[in-house]
Amino acid sequence: MPLxxxxxxxxxxxxxxxxxxxxxxxxxxxxxxxVPPVEERLPLHAVEDLTAHTATGDVPVRVYTPTAADRHGLLVYFHGGAFFLGSLETHDHVARSLAKETGLKVVSVGYRRAPEAAFPAGLDDCYAVTRWAAEQGEELHWDGTTLALAGDSSGGTFVAAVAARAHDDGFDRITHQVLYHPSLDLDFDEDRYASLRENAVGYGLETAGLKPFNAFYLDSGADPADPLVSPVKRKDLSGLPPALVVTAEFDPMRDEGELYGRRLREAGVTATVSRYAGAGHGFVQHFSWIPEYHRVFTETRDFLTRR
Structure with a gap:
């Protein structure tokens, strides 16, 4: 279908x-x-700004509690923005929708960004807050069940990298990974994926813009050959948490996300790949108010509750 x-x-x-x-x-x-004023945002039972005291230092987080229930499952959310844009504020609406539709308590991470913070500062913050959330389970009123990761675009990069790093460290509390139109291969050679050519121009994010937008991150020391930078390059994906990979039909990075889903399945990991027709990169942040795209949050809910 068209855009x-x-x-x-x-x-x-x-x-x-x-x-x-x-x-x-x-x-x-x-x-x-x-960013709209607070009074115009989706209301929830509670929204609280906290500081996560972690091994990498103090990291600002925003905690969204959807209901007055005594306990909730947890979802740790990493915003997108090509590693240098995005914030707790610009993606507040995404976190609110995730909390409302999934019923989970969402911990949104205000990680350090390039170019001011060199690689792997942002990744370190995301991993540290994930472990902090589990360690602070009593204070966060975690029910001890779901501990999911979710992220859009470069936040999806961090989801895959944190899941892999946790697996390698023997930290086995992560139950799910959810990646929205993720950036998983920072080698932007146009011959690597058909979507880089098919969706090169005219759909918002353009292939020619990938290198300059990611240059702040790459110039800070992130090597595209490193699987923590380009998670699709990880050789062994076995043992990782079940995944929901959401892609957009007209996204230049569509094919690398779908390749990650296929490779997970080949490694024995339960993985669902869901392509949204007519959508371009960034639709979860910018166009989730459109009913056809808002269902990404209910699809996430269904994935997280599937047995």
């Missing part, structure tokens, strides 16, 4: 990208300016 008409209409209103190098400070400010 969703509401998405296409929005993309047609966007000005061409500014000439010259990317300015992370200006781009972050522009993102934050679009």
């Amino acid at each position: 969703h008409p509401e998405v296409a209409t929005f993309l047609a209103t966007l000005p061409p990208p500014p000439a010259g190098p990317l300015d992370p400070v200006a781009m972050r400010a522009a993102e934050e300016a679009q």
